[in-house]
Amino acid sequence: MPEWEPVIGLEIHVQLKTRTKMFCSCESGFGGEPNTRTCPVCLAFPGALPVPNEAAVEWTIKLGHALNCRIAERAIFHRKNYFYPDNPKGYQISQYDEPLCVDGSFVVPGPEGDGEVGIVRAHLEEDAAKTIHVGGATGRIVGSAHSNVDFNRGGTPLVEIVTQPDLRSADEAKRFLQLLRQTIVELGISDAEMQKGTLRADANVSVREVGETGYRTRTELKNMNSFNHIARGIEAELRRQIETWESGGQVVQETLDYEVKSDTVTPRRRKEEADDYRYFPEPDLVPLEPEVAVVERLRSEVPELPGARIRRFETQYELPYYDAEVLNGSAALAALYEQVALDGIDAKAASNILMNDFVATGIDPAAVDGAELAKLIAARSTLPRETFTRALAESADPEFRAGTYLGDTLVSDAAELEPLIERVLADHPSQVAAYKGGKEGLLGFFVGQVMKETEGKADPKVVNELLRSKLSA
Numbered sequence: 496m497p498e499w500e501p502v503i504g505l506e507i508h509v510q511l512k513t514r515t516k517m518f519c520s521c522e523s524g525f526g527g528e529p530n531t532r533t534c535p536v537c538l539a540f541p542g543a544l545p546v547p548n549e550a551a552v553e554w555t556i557k558l559g560h561a562l563n564c565r566i567a568e569r570a571i572f573h574r575k576n577y578f579y580p581d582n583p584k585g586y587q588i589s590q591y592d593e594p595l596c597v598d599g600s601f602v603v604p605g606p607e608g609d610g611e612v613g614i615v616r617a618h619l620e621e622d623a624a625k626t627i628h629v630g631g632a633t634g635r636i637v638g639s640a641h642s643n644v645d646f647n648r649g650g651t652p653l654v655e656i657v658t659q660p661d662l663r664s665a666d667e668a669k670r671f672l673q674l675l676r677q678t679i680v681e682l683g684i685s686d687a688e689m690q691k692g693t694l695r696a697d698a699n700v701s702v703r704e705v706g707e708t709g710y711r712t713r714t715e716l717k718n719m720n721s722f723n724h725i726a727r728g729i730e731a732e733l734r735r736q737i738e739t740w741e742s743g744g745q746v747v748q749e750t751l752d753y754e755v756k757s758d759t760v761t762p763r764r765r766k767e768e769a770d771d772y773r774y775f776p777e778p779d780l781v782p783l784e785p786e787v788a789v790v791e792r793l794r795s796e797v798p799e800l801p802g803a804r805i806r807r808f809e810t811q812y813e814l815p816y817y818d819a820e821v822l823n824g825s826a827a828l829a830a831l832y833e834q835v836a837l838d839g840i841d842a843k844a845a846s847n848i849l850m851n852d853f854v855a856t857g858i859d860p861a862a863v864d865g866a867e868l869a870k871l872i873a874a875r876s877t878l879p880r881e882t883f884t885r886a887l888a889e890s891a892d893p894e895f896r897a898g899t900y901l902g903d904t905l906v907s908d909a910a911e912l913e914p915l916i917e918r919v920l921a922d923h924p925s926q927v928a929a930y931k932g933g934k935e936g937l938l939g940f941f942v943g944q945v946m947k948e949t950e951g952k953a954d955p956k957v958v959n960e961l962l963r964s965k966l967s968a
Contacts, residue, residue: 559596834865
């Protein structure tokens with residue numbers, strides 16, 4: 496049997512969180528009573544004319560810089576003609592062969608080195624309305640009783656990012672999307688929440704034999720609403736295509752839905768080509784010609800991006816890749832880590848506490864005073880576990896001060912602990928005999944008994960040393 500290589504490209508749609516829609520002054524944003532955020536422009540009444548949203552244009556340029564794109568000196572809006580019930584005009588105002596951002600690249604750091612994904616373009620367009628399928632088991636059009644349309648979303652500014660087919664596994668695609676989402680959020684241009692539909696991704700999937708240079712027929716997976724589902728959907732489609740080719744069949748270019756419960760894909764419709772949309776320049780809009788000064792200003796506003804910050808954390812703080820990636824799961828967590836680590840705390844110890852104990856509290860890192868948290872972490876080895884856990888849980892309180900908890904120190908005086916340890920050993924003679932008979936794992940049992948007697952305030956290190964000494968006597 497031949498060895499197969501996945502070939503994956505992504506199309507990512509990002510709703511921009513501008514105050515108003517792309518071509519009208521209707522309020523933009525998630526939620527609201529259905530069909531209340533509409534006007535003659537976004538409902539395509541005859542004679543209503545579009546006016547571009549300046550903020551949406553600028554934010555798209557800023558995203559283009561983050562994607563290392565060339566910003567076009569001249570970009571044109573086109574009409575993309577198709578008829579769906581969620582598209583009142585019968586066409587979508589989009590960009591085609593002269594988009595705003597082109598020829599980019601996005602670096603995805605990984606444990607084995609950096610991967611680079613080519614960006615074909617990032618273009619600006621308007622979103623369609625939202626169709627809600629009623630009835631049926633999946634919430635999709637297939638099997639539904641009827642569909643309702645909410646036009647509130649119609650006309651929302653939307654950036655479509657199209658990648659080159661550079662991804663070679665479902666896991667690579669997932670990691671790329673997660674890092675891209677974090678980048679978009681940190682740019683401040685979108686909430687990029689898949690459950691709200693402000694970030695949506697389609698996957699173009701094909702396979703070829705290892706060593707083959709051309710591309711075989713691809714299919715498009717749509718309507719996947721989580722990173723895990725995207726990865727699972729890609730895996731399912733790769734399996735299907737490999738089985739099709741190996742059985743002598745032909746893969747057909749079509750659009751597919753991924754069914755989570757059955758872990759299978761189902762066809763929705765034959766996939767369209769660009770010619771099917773009959774693109775032509777939008778006659779009601781002039782070309783976009785961004786000024787050089789504006790383009791450069793927006794370039795200067797791009798912050799350090801998560802991918803670069805991951806690599807910096809590895810080198811500056813000598814952290815493992817895993818730690819650097821987790822800490823950069825949000826800008827706020829990364830910032831809090833730097834406040835703590837720069838206060839003289841051991842970098843790896845601080846990482847362990849933030850990734851595990853702190854994250855488990857569910858507290859917003861932005862609400863925590865890093866200097867006070869650093870004092871708490873510095874004293875970690877002297878504090879009872881219960882005290883430290885309670886302090887972390889209360890660290891978002893505006894009145895939080897590490898000093899409140901530092902007085903509750905561990906008992907490490909051997910003279911105070913020895914009588915207690917002797918009593919514990921005397922109360923458990925069979926366990927002592929078993930330990931001396933070779934069952935050294937019972938040491939943890941004795942430590943637990945001492946910690947129970949002291950309500951967790953005994954220094955575990957001292958307790959361990961004293962127990963070993965007495966048990967070996």
